[in-house]
Amino acid sequence: MIEVENLTKSYGSHLGIDGITFSAQKGETIGFLGPNGAGKTTTMRILTCFFPATSGKAVVAGYDCFENSFEVRKRIGYLPESVPLYRDMVVDDYLAFVAGVKGVESKAVKQTVTRTMGDCGLDAVVGRPIGELSKGYRQRVGLAQALVNDPEILILDEPTNGLDPRQIKEIRKLITELAGQRTIVLSTHILPEVSMVCERVVIINKGKLVVVDKPDNLTANLRDSSRLFLRITGDLDQIAKALGEIKGVRKVESTPAANGCNEFVVEMARGADGEQSILPVVVSNNWQLNEMRAVETSLEDVFIQLVTEEDSA
Amino acid sequence: MNLRNIGLVFKKDVKSYFGSFIAYAVIAIFMAATGYLFFNLLASFSILSFQAQANPMVAKQYNLLNVNETVVRPLFGNISIVMLLMLPLLTMKLLADEKKSGTMELLLTYPVRDAEVVIGKFLACYTVFVAMLLSTISYPLLLINLGEPEVVPILTGYAGLFLLGAAFISLGIFTSSLTENQIIAGSLSISILFFFWLMSYSTMFVSAAFGQIISYLAINEHLESLAKGVVDTEDIIYFVIFTVLFLFLTLRSLESKRWR
Structure with a gap:
């Protein structure tokens, strides 16, 4: 599903990421772990075709992120770290817009939006402007926009960032429920989160890959x-x-x-x-x-x- | 190019204009400013008419009793100046705000092409502009009701303003793509428009050939002839090229952001 080979991104003279290689199978949940500035967001932005890598190869859902970015973009759902949303839009309108541009057929848009809002626990905020919502609900709207076209691959950049403990629990539960057949890549710097929701962990530091392994193996090695x-x-x-x-x-x-x-x-x-x-x-x-x-x-x-x-x- | 995507971006941005009251505020200020200017033109025309009634020599000397020359043409000039100041207020947020709030990151990872985004946004802003310009239609209607102005120059003048609006909006979107700061985007487009406007003043200080180039590039020269009722394809081509050029530069600017 996701194949990343020797991926490098340079910002001027500074290397954002340096030769990262990993892969994810269909249906697998991968945790991206690293301190702030390690290159998690950079990697995700390359995978979501926001910008191209300086060198190396990223293949998502069978398409190259650089050469076939349009095909990749049809098949992913992305939640950026800052959860950018149109604050003056009503939740339903926003999700209908996203469903439309992601290629959901006009006739099916309304139904798709209602279903996604139900899945993400957004029934209580139907018809409300996004700017009025609490952080927790905005996070859910962010997840809903990523999910609305039922993508094969979900890329979530710190999905529980800035939430209160109860909200964190709810979002984690939601992610675990979503997993199923989907491939999920999520980044975090909260470690227990990884052992809770991820099947494999990719640890990166200062742009370099440190280790890729199952969370259990990693702790067992230290034991x-x-x-x-x-x-x-x-x-x-x-x-x-x-x-x-x-x-x-x-x-x-x-x-x-x-x-x-x-x-x-x-x-x-x-x-x-x-x-x-x-x-x-x-x-x-x-x-x-x-x-x-x-x-x-x-x-x-x-x-x-x-x-x-x-x-x- | 997918028409549905253009439509979706268009709908989203039109809703954002009218949902956030930006459109209402800009249209209201535009109406107040152009209405004030129209009132002054009309008032001075009626004073002149009264003077001419008392003393026929006044009318002969200044040839001022033509409604088209004294009210309609200056009115189009005034409206275009107000447009120059107001349209950057509409365009400055179009891309700068998306970049600042980060929604651009999501938009660029959706399966939409940059061109679809830019055209959708252009059309959304143009729609607000059309509503804004149509609000001035009462001025010529009042003139037709009260006097006997020639209708053709009014129609071609409006056509000129609609073309001019497209050019202004296109440039505004371009400056909005250069920065994530709305104030910078707005003031940059006002200054560039002023530059294109005031350019024609320097024609007299340069060589004839260079002066001709400058006067062709100056934006107001092309509006002038349309406001007189002269339809010259050269002027229409000028506005079309201006609009297309800056939309094209906007696309290049968006693309270059991806490589940085």
């Missing part, structure tokens, strides 16, 4: 180590040194805290039983153990690790 969080009252350096000497400990990060109750994050090799080996050391030194718990590895850690690895390399 060859386990981490413990400890709070111990006592001398910081002494404790750090003692913890570092324990068998199976790979790394100790220490943070001094108020009233001598210091915080430590201990990284253990896989298979080593952290609790069992640390406790005796603490007891024998007569330190006061305030807290001990396992640290969950989240997609967030994977992301930060991958992105910082890239930086130091």
Whole structure:
């Protein structure tokens, strides 16, 4: 459905994206992940034929984005990050306009608009000017305009940006419902969102592809180590040194805290039983153990690790 | 080129003009300004007529008692100046606003061609302009009712104004495509129009050949003859080329945005 090969876009001397390659199958939901300015929007704008790439190839729905942009544009639905809408237009009129230019037949326009508005939960705002709507509803109108011609491919640039937690939940639910047979590419910098709605993750940083994988695989890769969080009252350096000497400990990060109750994050090799080996050391030194718990590895850690690895390399 | 897409863009923009009251405001100001100017022309004509009644020499000296020469022709000149100031107010938002609000990004990713967008917008603005110009029809009707003006120069004068409007709107859309700032787009088109207007003043300071070129390029020279009732294909061609040229430049300008 989507084939991107060695895509590069330069803005003057600055490279927006640099040699990005990935692909998406029919019916797959792909999450685009990266810090601000990583090149997510640039990639999406090339895929939606808003502007051409400097070099490389992007094929969407079997058509080249540059040579056959008109065919591509018939088959996609796009929601830009800023959700640009005509504020002085009435919701229904706007969607009828979009349905028309996207090639829905004149006779079917009204029915299509009613159906799409129902699908996107817009029944309550029939006949209202878009400018009067809340951010959440405007986001839905944005989604509705992307969906109105029932496109094979949906490209959503940060669809949950700027919404309140309840709205975010609703939009995510909507996206999951929409998935079905459609190919969806969505970008976000909210990490839990990706593990919730996406089957595969594309992480990019500073215009370069970092990794493409399933969210589960990414977290599993980091799980060859386990981490413990400890709070111990006592001398910081002494404790750090003692913890570092324990068998199976790979790394100790220490943070001094108020009233001598210091915080430590201990990284253990896989298979080593952290609790069992640390406790005796603490007891024998007569330190006061305030807290001990396992640290969950989240997609967030994977992301930060991958992105910082890239930086130091 | 898809006529349906042109129609859809046209409908959207006409609705936006009349939905946001821009059209009403501009038409109202246009009527007030042209009405005031018409009143003054008519009032000075009637004073002259009274003077001529008392003293026949006045009429002979100035040859001013022709309604067409004293009221109709200056009226068309005045209307065209008001158009020069008002039409950029209608055109400045057409593309600049879409760019500023980001709706251009969506519009360009829909399966519509740039030409369909530009023509749809041109026609939408032209429709508002036609409504605006038709609001002045009461002035010549009043003259026909009160006096005996020649009708042909009135008709050709209106034809000239309709052509002139197309040229102004085309240039306005072009400047609107250059920037996302409506004020810049508007003031740029007013200044370029003034330039084309005032150009003819410099004909006397340059060589004859160059002066001829300048006077052909000057926009008001072409309106002048139509307002006199002279239909010259040269003038009509001038307006058509002016309009088409700037619509074409608008398309190029939109296209170049994609490559940056």
